[in-house]
Amino acid sequence: MTDIHPRGVATLEQFSVYRWRWPALAVLLVAEAMDMLDALIATIASPAIRADLGGGASTMQWLGAAYALAMAVGLITGGRLGDIAGRRRMFLIGATGFTAASLACAVADSPGMLIGARGLQGLFGAIMIPQGLGIIKEMFHGRELGQAFGMFGPVMGLAYVGGPVFAGWLIQLDPLGAGWRTIFLINLPLGVCALLGGWRFLPESRSPDRPRLDLVGVALASLAALLVVYPLVQGRELGWPAWTFGCLGAGIATFALFGWYESRVAKAGGDPLVVPSLFRKRAFAGGLAMGTVFFAAVAGFSLVLSLYLQLGLAYSPVQAGLASLPWSAGLILGFVALHFAEKRTEPGRAVIQSGTVVMAAGIAAFIATLDADPTGWRLAPALVLTGLGMGLIMGPFFGTVLSAVDPHESGSASGTLTAVQQLGAALGVAVLGTVLFGSLGGADHLAPGTPGAFTGPMEVTLWVEVALLAATLLASWFLPRHGHPQEH
Structure with missing residues (x-):
């Protein structure tokens, strides 16, 4: 050998x-x-x-x-x-x-x-x-x-x-x-x-x-990410002043300018920071869209679950972590199920879509469990189901998205995909955090141990979570049917 x-x-x-x-x-x-x-x-x-x-x-x-x-x-x-x-x-x-x-x-x-x-x-x-x-x-x-x-x-x-x-x-x-x-x-x-x-x-x-190294591309990409992430992180604490929305708009415009500039560099025979050909590949472009909304859903749910357990149910950090263990158990079950599925077929779009449906069902079950006096044990089945779906999505996600990427594009593709994961997480934390505290009517100062005050706001927030998973399902149709990588 x-x-x-x-x-x-x-x-x-x-x-x-x-x-x-x-x-x-x-x-x-x-x-x-x-x-x-x-x-x-x-x-x-x-x-x-x-x-x-x-x-x-x-x-x-x-x-x-x-x-x-x-x-x-x-x-x-x-x-x-x-x-x-x-x-x-x-x-x-x-x-x-x-x-x-x-x-x-x-x-x-x-x-x-x-x-x-x-x-x-x-x-x-x-x-x-x-x-x-x-x-x-x-x-x-x-x-x-x-x-x-x-x-x-x-x-x-x-x-x-x-x-x-x-x-x-x-x-x-x-x-x-x-x-x-x-x-x-x-x-x-x-x-x-x-x-x-x-x-x-x-x-x-x-x-x-x-x-x-495309230094102009570096500057544009860094500025665009900064303009998008900074207001998403700070906006809720500052009460979403007008400048935060201006930053978001400027960030989107800078991303568009970055895309135009990278195409120009590629046409001129230069070395663009992000290879424009990546975005002409269905698996990769669809993966960026799906990754944005999926990781927004995951990060947003993690945040609101922690807030609910610690503010609503007065759990300590250790108790809140232990109460979320069924989520981990479901995640492990999802990876085990994926392992057995790989013995029969190459996991791809169908597995990811199945996981999305299962995860959405888990969130719906969580909503149905909410009442004025919930307990960790009563929430556990819904969390197991949510984790199961998450495992079925995350296992084949990167392999499926990168299935059409050529070797010389792998560095650019992996960096872009992981950056979108971080941007999606920031978006999910900002959106679901804002929905939760907005629904509480500014009652984020409530003393711990008031689950009744959180029931309605949590229901509203988790239905937004279901909407994000629905968007994930729609975006997944752009992925290839199978995740088997191309031979180059």
Whole structure:
């Protein structure tokens, strides 16, 4: 069997027989877990952080927003840097910076220092994460690619759902006597594992034509993402002043300008940041649309569920995390069902659509369970059903969307797809959070333990969630029938 030294540049044929590809996949999964956990855990720890470091309500808001904003702004560029300088090299740079930024978060002695370190985490995460999808797309093909992405999805989903539980447990257990700082210190051993494993197992790969970095495209994409994400994150806290809508409009216009400029660069024979040909591929364009509304639905439901459990039912962070465990259990069931389905057929559009219907049924069951005196046990069946549907969607999602992407487009495609995931999550948090607190009539200051006041607003909010899943179902028709990757 042909082998490749990890520091060597491999051809696609060499990648297909690279004997270390499964250990390399494990390294990439560790990196993905770090990113997903850090996107979530600061929200659970924000009251303890505020009590220790001071600051106002905006401090708690920016603990999560700084990470998401930096990640969304940098993801497209991060994927392109892998095409140019090498995906293994950029992965190692990103993992090093992410680990160092985590240490900076753990030793922060002021809100400003912590928020700045969170922004650095997001920027280095934007360099690290897109390389994983690009390397996977080139190391695996055929049925093995579906299996690789099938492992990628569970790690993302379990980290997303289990992150709050893990964060609450760490804060309460306080194993190092460091309080909330423990949630950032946990990244140090994970980061070291990612670095050592990446150095040993990841093969180098880059686009064969060594494109140049499109600096104007970088500026336009970053500005457009900033103009969209910033008002979505800050708008609710500021009462949605007129300038937030102006920013959103300017962001959409800047994205249009970015698309026009990238097409012009491509026609002139240059190296655009996002390859325009991607948007002429049905699987990828449909995946962007579907990913936006699906991840909006997932992030929005995660937010309102946490608010309902902690504000409405007066659960502590640990209790709220435990009450959401049925969601994790359903997610695992979804991945198990997907595993057995893969033995019979290549998962693709039909599986994703089935998962969307199941997830919507779970949300409808949750609505039916709401009353003036709900309990975690009564909500559990609906959460299991919701998680089951989510697992059926997330498992084949990336493999199906990237099924028509050529190897030289993988860095650009993976960065763009992951950036849309972050933008969709920000949109979901903004929309569903606004609907919930708007329906409460400004009663977000209610004392914990008033479930009756939350029943009606939760019903309204969750029907918006069902509408997002309906949009997900419609967008899924643009995906290919099967997720089997094309051979290039």
